[in-house]
Amino acid sequence: MIDQDTAPHATAATRALDRNVLGRTAAHLYERYADVVDRETVDxxxxxxxEELDRTAAVKTYLTASAGNFAxxxxxxxxxxxxxxxxxSPRVLFVDDANAGRSQMAASLVLKHFAGLVTARSAGVEPGGRIYDTALEAMDEVGVSLEHAYPKPLSADVHEAAQFVITLACADQVQRMEGKDYRDWDIPSLEGKPLEEVRRVRDELDARVQELIREIGPDAEA
Known part of the structure; x- marks a missing residue:
């Protein structure tokens, strides 16, 4: 049973409105994953x-949809x-501080070039409230929309499913799991950076992403 009464920042009206939506979401997800987990786990x-997205999101217009997507x-x-x-396909997870710029851009660039060949996710150690406007603009310039992207925490289940974990100047903040390939890219936060600098970061990420996939992708030499 989904219970919004424990959601820390939800108003009574929001809880009443969201309860049915989240209940339907849980029922749909249980149908999809019933062979893997029980209904209690899905709920x-x-x-x-x-709750996590409600705690961190600056814009809550699509909170239930984002929560369903994250779940x-x-x-x-x-x-x-x-x-x-x-x-x-290789599974890559990009992690940075807020999941509001670098990691979102890197994952989106993987999908731009290698959609269907590589799985890419992103997460933040301490998720921010929204994607940086400069990151949105810089990615729009290369035909990649982050309009519906949202900062997400580094959950244990997403971390466990990854094969390659790319930390972006935050290696010391990410606990390591056995059997995964960890790499740290020394790329600083985009917070407060002008668009010109964000463009340079975007281009550096693009080059690094393509080099990474040439190394680990499905066509890479064994």
Whole structure:
């Protein structure tokens, strides 16, 4: 049973409005992942996802949709980690401080160039409230929209499902798991940076992403 009464920043009206939406979301996700997890686990992950995004999001217009999307990513990650979903493509997770710029850009650049060949996710150690406006503008310039992207925390299930974890100047803040390839790219935060500098970071990320996928992608030499 989804219970918004524990959501720290939700008003009574929001709880009443969101309860049915999240309940339907949980029911739909349980149908999808019933072979992997029980309904109680689905309800918990949907609830946790909602509460976490409600705590950090600056814009809450699409909070229930974002929570459902985040919960879906987490449940799919659990299914992959347990072998219930076969994933033959390399799985890359980009992590930075706020998931409001660099990591979102890097994951989106992977999908721009290698969609269907590589799975890319992003997360933040301490998620920010929204994507930086300069990051949105810089990515729009290269035909990648981050309009519906939102900062997400580094959840254990998404971390566990990743094969390659790329930290962006935050390696000391990410606990390591066995069996994963960790790499740190020394790229500083975009917070407060002018658009010209964000463009340079975007281009550096683009070059590094393409080099990474040439190394680990499905066409890479064994």
């Amino acid at each position: 918990r992950i949907v609830q946790e996802s909602y 879906d990513h987490r449940l799919r990650s659990i299914a992959i980690a347990r072998g219930a979903i076969e994933s033959t």
